[in-house]
Amino acid sequence: MAMMTPIHRTEVKFYVPVVAAFGALAGLFVGTAQGSGLIGIVVGAILGAAIAWVLTQPRDGIEKPARWALVAVFAVAGYLFGAIPGAVIGAIFGWFFGWLTFWLFEGRYRGPLAPYLTPNQVLWYYTFRVICWAILIFLITPILVVMPLSFNAEDFFTFTPEMLRFDPAGYSLKHYRDFFTNDDWQQALRNSVLIAPMATLLAVSFGTLAAIGLSQPHVPGRQAIMAILISPMIVPLIISAAGMYFFYSRIGLQGTYLGVVLAHAALGIPFVIITVTATLVGFDNSLTRAAANMGADPVTTFFRVQMPLILPGVISGGLFAFITSFDEVVVVLFVGSAGQKTLPWQMFTGLREQISPTILAVATILVGISICLLTVVELLRRRSERLRGMSPS
Amino acid sequence: MTDATQEQTGPMVAADGTPLKKSLARSLRNQKMRALALIAPLLIFVLLTFLAPIFDMLFRSVENQMVSDTLPETxxxxxxxxxxxxxxxxxxxxxxxxxxxxxxxxxxxxxxxxxxxxxxxxxxxxxxxxxxxxxxxxxxxxxxxxxxxxxxxxxxxxxxxxxxxxxxxxxxxxxxxxxxxxxxxxxxxxxxxxxxxxxxxxxxxxxxxxxxxxxxxxxxxxxxxxxxxxxxxxxxxxxxxxxxxxxxxxxxxxxxxxxxxxxxxxxxxxxxxxxxxxxxxxxxxxxxxxxxxxxxxxxKVYSSRYTSGYFLNAVDMQLGPDGPEARPENQQIYMMLFRRTLVMSLVITFSCIALGYPVAWLLANLPARRANLLMILVLLPFWTSLLVRTSAWKVMLQQQGVINDVLVWLGIVADDARLVMINNQFGTIVAMTHILLPFMILPLYSVMQTIPPSYLRAAKSLGANNWTAFWRVYFPQSVPGIGAGSILVFILAIGYYITPELVGGTTGTFISNRIAYHISSSLNWGLAAALGTILLLVVLLLYWVYDRIVGIDNVKLGG
Incomplete structure (x- = not known):
C-alpha cells in the first residue's frame, strides 16, 4: 500500500504498554487453559512488556535476527509445554509479538493512513480491520474445519488428540476410500453426474435461445415474461418442491429421472437467463446484420458470429445451472425416489440419520469442485469484460 | 436521390413497391414474432415444469372432492x-x-x-x-x-x-x-x-x-x-x-x-x-x-367440493357448523410457527446486516486488487454446497464439536457443562446467518462501490465528527443496498428448509419443515398446499417490494 504519511519511531511509553496489553490478552487464554486466568494476565503482561523493551534496545539493523530469535525461543518454550502443537502455537505467538513490537516501534502502522487522522481515528481504523477480519474468518472457518476433519482416522466428527499432535496415525484417507467403494455413495455420485449435465443442457439450450429473444429491441410483454422466467429462483424451494411433487405424481413423473431432470432444469433456467441477457447487453447487433449482409443464414450467423461472442456468458450461466442441480436437495427429495438419490440427498440423509465422517470427505471434494467452478466463472467474467471493453457499444 | 423518386408523389414506397409505412409495420411485426418464437420454447417449458405445479398446489389447497366423490348419495x-x-x-x-x-x-x-x-x-x-x-x-x-x-x-x-x-x-x-x-x-x-x-x-x-x-x-x-x-x-x-x-x-x-x-x-x-x-x-x-x-x-361441513378448511386450519381455525371458529388452544401451532419463522428470519436478517455492513464497507474502500482477493473469501462460501456448510456447522456446534472442544480446552466451559448450541434456535440462526451472509454482502458492496469516498472527507472537512459524517452522509446513501440485501436474505430465510431441518431440532424449525412433514409423513397434502400458498403469498409480496426498490433486472450473481 502506498505510504501517505512519513513514519517515525514512537516513544517507549506508547509501544511497551500496548504490547503488554496484547501479552495480557494472550496470557488470559493460556492462563485459563492452564488453570488460572489471573496469573496468565499478569505473566502475559510482564512478558509482553519485556519483549517490547528488550527487542527495541539495541538500536539499528537487528530487527530480522531479533524477530527470528523470538520465534525460536517461543517455539522451544511451546515445545516444552505441549510437544509439537505447543511448538507451532508458540512460534505463531513469537512471530506475532515480534512483528507487533516493530510495527508499533517503527511507527509503521501510521504509514498507509492520511496524515491528518487523529490517534483515535487510527485506533478505530485498526479496530475496524480486526472486526472485518473476524467476520471474514467466520465466513471461511466452517469450510476450513471440514477439510482437515475429513482426514480423521477415527469415525468422529471432532479433532482427536492424535490429530492435534500431528501424529500421522491420526490421519487417514479411509473416509475417501469409503466414498469411492461404498455402493450407496457411488450410486449417488452416478445419479448426480447423470442428472446435473442433462438438466444443464436443457436449461442452457432453451435459456440461451430465450435470452436472445428477450434482448431483441421489440418484445411484447417483456417484463411479464421476465418475471415468469425468473420465478423459479424467487419461489422458496420447499414450495417448488411441494408443487412439483403434487403435479408430477399426477402425471406420473414423480420418482423418475425425467421428472428430476425437468425440475432441475426449471430451477437452473433463471441463472442462464440472467447471465446470458447480461452478456447480450454488450453485444453489437450490427455484427449479425453484417453477417446476414454477407449472405449467412440465421443459423450460420448464430453459430459463427453470435455464439462465440456470448459464449463466456453462456458457459457461466451453464455453470450456475450445473451447480444448482448438483447442489440441489429439497426438490430431489420430493420429486425423486430412492432410485434418483443424488449426492446432496445422500449427505442429507447421512447428516440426519447415521452420522458418518464420509460426509466430510464428500464435502471436501465438493469444496474442491466449487473452487474450480468459481475460478472458471471468474476467468470468464474477466474475459467478457475485456472483450466488451474492446467492442464498440 | 434520383430524378424518379423526386418526381414521385403520394406515400413513400419501399423497394418492392409497398408503402413504406406498411413495410415498416410488417418488419416490426416480423421482429416481434421472431423474438417471441425464440422465447416460446422456454416459456412453455417453464409453464409446464414449474408454473403448472405451483398452480396445482394452489388448487389443492382448496380442493375437497373426496367426501362428495366417495359418499355422493349420503x-x-x-x-x-x-x-x-x-x-x-x-x-x-x-x-x-x-x-x-x-x-x-x-x-x-x-x-x-x-x-x-x-x-x-x-x-x-x-x-x-x-x-x-x-x-x-x-x-x-x-x-x-x-x-x-x-x-x-x-x-x-x-x-x-x-x-x-x-x-x-x-x-x-x-x-x-x-x-x-x-x-x-x-x-x-x-x-x-x-x-x-x-x-x-x-x-x-x-x-x-x-x-x-x-x-x-x-x-x-x-x-x-x-x-x-x-x-x-x-x-x-x-x-x-x-x-x-x-x-x-x-x-x-x-x-x-x-x-x-x-x-x-x-x-x-x-x-x-x-x-x-x-x-x-x-x-x-x-x-x-x-x-x-x-x-x-x-x-356435512366437508362435503362441499371446495373448502376453505385447509386455509382455516393453516391459521389455527376450523370450519364448524356455524362457520369458521378458533381451534382449541392445544391444537394451535401454525400461527406460532409462522410467528417463529418471521421472528427468526428477522433476527437472521439483522445479524446479516450487522456482519455484512462492515465487510462490504471494507471491500468497497480497499484498492481493487486487494478487494478482489478478499472477495474470494466471501464468494467461496457462496459457491460451496449448502450441505457442506450445514454439515460444517453441525461439526462446529455439536456438544462434542470443535467450538465446545476449544472452549473446554481454554477452561471457559467445564467438560460436563458443554454448551448446547445445536438443535435449537441458536444453531439455526448461526448457521443460516453464515449461509445467507454473502447474499447481504454482495448487494451492499455493489451499492457502496458507487458512493464516492470524497463525500465522507468533505463532511469531515466541514466539521462533522466521525459518527455524524457516517450517519448523516454515508449511511443514507447505503440504505438502498441494505434494503436490497435485507429483502433478499429475508425472502431466502423464510422459505429455508434444509438447514433448520438439520440443525434446528424442534424449537428451531420453520414453517417449511411443517410443510415437508405434511407432504411426506402425515400425508395431509391439502394442509401442506394451504401452508405453502400462504408462504408463497408472503414471498411474492416481498418480491414485489424488491422489484420496486431494486428491479428484477438488477439481480446480480457473484458480485
Whole structure:
C-alpha cells in the first residue's frame, strides 16, 4: 500500500504498554487453559512488556535476527509445554509479538493512513480491520474445519488428540476410500453426474435461445415474461418442491429421472437467463446484420458470429445451472425416489440419520469442485469484460 | 436521390413497391414474432415444469372432492339435515351411507376418506375402518333369510345374473354405475361388462338393479372376473330387502313375468318373515359413534367440493357448523410457527446486516486488487454446497464439536457443562446467518462501490465528527443496498428448509419443515398446499417490494 504519511519511531511509553496489553490478552487464554486466568494476565503482561523493551534496545539493523530469535525461543518454550502443537502455537505467538513490537516501534502502522487522522481515528481504523477480519474468518472457518476433519482416522466428527499432535496415525484417507467403494455413495455420485449435465443442457439450450429473444429491441410483454422466467429462483424451494411433487405424481413423473431432470432444469433456467441477457447487453447487433449482409443464414450467423461472442456468458450461466442441480436437495427429495438419490440427498440423509465422517470427505471434494467452478466463472467474467471493453457499444 | 423518386408523389414506397409505412409495420411485426418464437420454447417449458405445479398446489389447497366423490348419495341426503341441532340424521341418510360405504369399502377407498376426515374430526378414521369391515354382516341378515328360509337358489350368482339381465336393456343404470365407480376410484371404468340390466327388472327393483350394476362393473373391470359366475355382494341383498320393503313392490311382483318371476313371488309370499329393514339401527349396532352429531357435522361441513378448511386450519381455525371458529388452544401451532419463522428470519436478517455492513464497507474502500482477493473469501462460501456448510456447522456446534472442544480446552466451559448450541434456535440462526451472509454482502458492496469516498472527507472537512459524517452522509446513501440485501436474505430465510431441518431440532424449525412433514409423513397434502400458498403469498409480496426498490433486472450473481 502506498505510504501517505512519513513514519517515525514512537516513544517507549506508547509501544511497551500496548504490547503488554496484547501479552495480557494472550496470557488470559493460556492462563485459563492452564488453570488460572489471573496469573496468565499478569505473566502475559510482564512478558509482553519485556519483549517490547528488550527487542527495541539495541538500536539499528537487528530487527530480522531479533524477530527470528523470538520465534525460536517461543517455539522451544511451546515445545516444552505441549510437544509439537505447543511448538507451532508458540512460534505463531513469537512471530506475532515480534512483528507487533516493530510495527508499533517503527511507527509503521501510521504509514498507509492520511496524515491528518487523529490517534483515535487510527485506533478505530485498526479496530475496524480486526472486526472485518473476524467476520471474514467466520465466513471461511466452517469450510476450513471440514477439510482437515475429513482426514480423521477415527469415525468422529471432532479433532482427536492424535490429530492435534500431528501424529500421522491420526490421519487417514479411509473416509475417501469409503466414498469411492461404498455402493450407496457411488450410486449417488452416478445419479448426480447423470442428472446435473442433462438438466444443464436443457436449461442452457432453451435459456440461451430465450435470452436472445428477450434482448431483441421489440418484445411484447417483456417484463411479464421476465418475471415468469425468473420465478423459479424467487419461489422458496420447499414450495417448488411441494408443487412439483403434487403435479408430477399426477402425471406420473414423480420418482423418475425425467421428472428430476425437468425440475432441475426449471430451477437452473433463471441463472442462464440472467447471465446470458447480461452478456447480450454488450453485444453489437450490427455484427449479425453484417453477417446476414454477407449472405449467412440465421443459423450460420448464430453459430459463427453470435455464439462465440456470448459464449463466456453462456458457459457461466451453464455453470450456475450445473451447480444448482448438483447442489440441489429439497426438490430431489420430493420429486425423486430412492432410485434418483443424488449426492446432496445422500449427505442429507447421512447428516440426519447415521452420522458418518464420509460426509466430510464428500464435502471436501465438493469444496474442491466449487473452487474450480468459481475460478472458471471468474476467468470468464474477466474475459467478457475485456472483450466488451474492446467492442464498440 | 434520383430524378424518379423526386418526381414521385403520394406515400413513400419501399423497394418492392409497398408503402413504406406498411413495410415498416410488417418488419416490426416480423421482429416481434421472431423474438417471441425464440422465447416460446422456454416459456412453455417453464409453464409446464414449474408454473403448472405451483398452480396445482394452489388448487389443492382448496380442493375437497373426496367426501362428495366417495359418499355422493349420503352427501345429497345430508342436505336436508340440520347440523346445528342435536338430532342425528334420519334413516334415508344411513341407507345412503350404507350403499356408498359398501362400494367404497369394496374399492378400498373408505380408509382414505377416514384419514381425510380425521384431520378435521379426530377419531373418525377408526370409525370408518371398523365400519368398513362390518358392512357385510348387515347384508348377510337378508342373504341368510333368502337362502335358508325362502329358497337356496338365492345364493347362486348365475340365478341373480339371469334375473337381473334382460331385453330391452336399461343402459342408463349401467352407465350410472360406471360413473359412480369412476368418480370413486379415479379410473376410467370403460370396458366390456358382459352384463346389462333389463328395463323391466330395473323398474321393478330400482335399488337392487343399481347395486347389482355396480357389483357387475366392479367384478368385470376391477377384479376381471365373469359377472355370471360371481355371487353378488351383501349390499345387493340389502338393496333387494329395501326394495321389497317399499309399498307397492309386492303387488308389482305379482304381475311380473320375466326371468325369476316364480322365485320372486315365493319371496313375496314369505315377506312377513323378512328381518326388518333399519339401516340406522344397523349402524348404531356397528359403532355407537355413528349416532354422534359431531361426526355427522364434520361430514356435512366437508362435503362441499371446495373448502376453505385447509386455509382455516393453516391459521389455527376450523370450519364448524356455524362457520369458521378458533381451534382449541392445544391444537394451535401454525400461527406460532409462522410467528417463529418471521421472528427468526428477522433476527437472521439483522445479524446479516450487522456482519455484512462492515465487510462490504471494507471491500468497497480497499484498492481493487486487494478487494478482489478478499472477495474470494466471501464468494467461496457462496459457491460451496449448502450441505457442506450445514454439515460444517453441525461439526462446529455439536456438544462434542470443535467450538465446545476449544472452549473446554481454554477452561471457559467445564467438560460436563458443554454448551448446547445445536438443535435449537441458536444453531439455526448461526448457521443460516453464515449461509445467507454473502447474499447481504454482495448487494451492499455493489451499492457502496458507487458512493464516492470524497463525500465522507468533505463532511469531515466541514466539521462533522466521525459518527455524524457516517450517519448523516454515508449511511443514507447505503440504505438502498441494505434494503436490497435485507429483502433478499429475508425472502431466502423464510422459505429455508434444509438447514433448520438439520440443525434446528424442534424449537428451531420453520414453517417449511411443517410443510415437508405434511407432504411426506402425515400425508395431509391439502394442509401442506394451504401452508405453502400462504408462504408463497408472503414471498411474492416481498418480491414485489424488491422489484420496486431494486428491479428484477438488477439481480446480480457473484458480485
Amino acid at each position: 352427501v345429497a341426503a345430508l342436505d336436508s339435515w340440520d347440523a346445528s341441532g342435536t338430532e342425528e340424521p334420519g334413516e334415508d341418510v344411513f341407507r345412503a351411507l350404507y350403499f356408498d360405504l359398501f362400494l367404497a369399502a369394496e374399492a378400498k377407498e373408505h380408509t382414505k376418506l377416514g384419514t381425510r376426515l380425521n384431520y378435521e374430526q379426530v377419531g373418525i378414521s377408526s370409525l370408518f375402518r371398523t365400519s368398513g369391515r362390518s358392512l357385510d354382516d348387515v347384508g348377510e341378515v337378508w342373504q341368510d333369510w333368502l337362502e335358508d328360509d325362502v329358497d337356496e337358489i338365492w345364493g347362486e350368482g348365475s340365478f341373480w345374473y339371469d334375473m337381473m339381465s334382460g331385453e330391452p336393456a336399461d343402459e342408463a343404470v349401467l352407465d350410472d354405475a360406471r360413473d359412480r365407480m369412476a368418480t370413486l376410484t379415479g379410473d376410467s371404468m370403460r370396458g366390456d361388462i358382459g352384463f346389462a340390466p333389463g328395463e323391466a327388472i330395473s323398474a321393478l327393483l330400482p335399488r337392487t338393479a343399481r347395486e347389482y350394476a355396480a357389483f357387475a362393473v366392479f367384478t368385470a373391470i376391477e377384479d376381471e372376473d365373469v359377472v355370471a359366475e360371481e355371487d353378488p355382494w351383501e349390499a345387493v341383498y340389502a338393496a333387494f330387502a329395501y326394495d321389497l320393503s317399499q309399498p307397492g313392490t309386492a303387488d308389482a311382483i305379482g304381475s311380473y313375468t320375466g326371468t325369476g318371476a316364480d322365485q320372486l313371488q315365493a319371496v313375496v309370499a314369505q315377506l312377513d318373515t323378512m328381518p326388518p329393514v333399519d339401516f340406522k339401527a344397523a349402524f348404531a349396532a356397528i359403532d355407537q359413534d355413528w349416532m354422534s352429531v359431531e361426526n355427522w357435522a364434520a361430514i
